[in-house]
Amino acid sequence: MASRRRPRGSSSSSANLAKHMKEMAKAMKEQAQATTLMAQQLSIGDRDSNIPRLEAGQTRTNFADFKMIGPPEFRRALDPDIAKEWLAEMEKVFKIFPCTKEQQVSYATFMLKVDAEFLWHGARRLLEDARTDISWATFKEAFYKKYFSLSVRESKEIEFLQLRQDRMSITEYIEKFERLCKFFAMYKANSDEKWKCMKYQGGLRAEVLTAIAPLEIQEFSSLVIKCQVIEECTKKLALERSEAFKKRQLNQESSQQSPQKKAFHGKLIRRQP
Incomplete structure (x- = not known):
């Protein structure tokens, strides 16, 4: 009997399949080696005291x-x-x-x-x-x-201790206060939140201080916000008082001028021939 001939396509496809399987096996082997090496490096990093340990939420950076x-x-x-x-x-x-x-x-x-x-x-x-x-x-x-230097620190401390709001706005006052407070707090152990609030209040203008002091606020951020609100209210009140004073002044001037105008007109009438 004549032997059956195998189709040419079947031999080539089997060869391609075998080649593809070898490549997949090689890639899987390389990936496994890389994973093992990474795990070894991480474990060595955790055991080695020379490699700094990462805190929660941190990643290794360079x-x-x-x-x-x-x-x-x-x-x-x-x-x-x-x-x-x-x-x-x-x-x-x-x-x-x-x-x-x-x-x-x-x-x-x-x-x-x-x-x-x-x-x-x-x-x-x-x-x-x-x-x-x-x-x-x-x-x-x-x-x-x-x-x-010591002289710079002392001058900054004196400037901080003598700081007053005076003509500054609350925003300007807080910026200067925070800047000087950072210098001062570096060398003072008692620069806590309560002390900071007391020092800040001590430099406020009288109209702001009288409104904020009874609240006894001991959180610095809340204290600053309240002071800004009080400053805006104080400005609004001062503006209304100024406008009311101007109105009263205008009314007084008009009331004083009316009799003088009448007397002047009367003199003119009497002088006519």
């Missing part, structure tokens, strides 16, 4: 991601307000950029340039010699000590 945000650089500045603004900008960046406390110090100190970088290296050596944990709070304290 310096390239940090630079993409555009953090500001800092060079030595004589104006303490500039130094404070730079530190505030860095803390604003860290609020939206997930990183550990150790990374915050590393990233922030990288943005120090020229004299600022040189001064930080000296301060860091002193902290390391004293075996001090260089956390973000430690860096802030060292930064403030470098750029706020």
